[in-house]
Amino acid sequence: MIQIGKLIEAELRRQERSVTWLARKLYCERSNIYDIFKRENIDVKLLLRISLILRHDFFQYYSKEINIPE
Numbered sequence: 001m002i003q004i005g006k007l008i009e010a011e012l013r014r015q016e017r018s019v020t021w022l023a024r025k026l027y028c029e030r031s032n033i034y035d036i037f038k039r040e041n042i043d044v045k046l047l048l049r050i051s052l053i054l055r056h057d058f059f060q061y062y063s064k065e066i067n068i069p070e
Contacts, residue, residue: 002061004047005039011056025053 012022023030026049036042036050051058 001040002065003040004042004058004061005037007058007061008050008054009037011054011058015054017054022050022053026050 019033
């Protein structure tokens with residue numbers, strides 16, 4: 001199971017960005033960012049916004065989970 005919130009948090013830390021910075025970019029409160037870090041699931045539109053802000057394709061983690069036989 002993908003822990004998308006933890007992946008977002010890890011990427012934010014890797015980029016040495018603050019929670020305040022991400023909250024400002026998403027136009028939300030810092031507490032909302034900490035809530036995102038705890039999530040296993042996330043709305044597609046929000047994930048797209050976060051991906052664009054952090055310049056990181058978080059959808060790749062879901063794509064790797066898809067195993068479609070040919």
